[in-house]
Amino acid sequence: MSEIEIRCAACGTWTKEAKDITFIATVEAREIVITRLTGSRCQTCGEEYLDAESSEKVEEIVKKFRKPAVVFKRKITISGGRRVIGIPEEIDRALGKKENAEIWLEGDKIVAEVY
Ligand SMILES: [Zn+2]
16 A cells, blocks of 8 residues: 555655554543554654554544443442452343353453353
């Protein structure tokens, strides 16, 4: 893809294709560093431009980290000596009451993918 070369909006120089762009987004007061993005870079002033694919990728990642408008608050209870969080009925129903979950940590967030 060479149509990626555009004129730099900052200084007017033609940019060169780049495959090592690092983008830092701040979401919910947290810095997310996204590396190996593609696009083009100005050889004169260093300004970087993401291509459509990378812009989409950034948007997708940022969306994942942003808190949704509807957040269910749950108290962590203890059951059989373990700390347990109940799945809100609305979420359980929306996901089709699946029976298994994979749970992992993302920073200080607990992420559960049900299947
Ligand atoms: Zn420039």
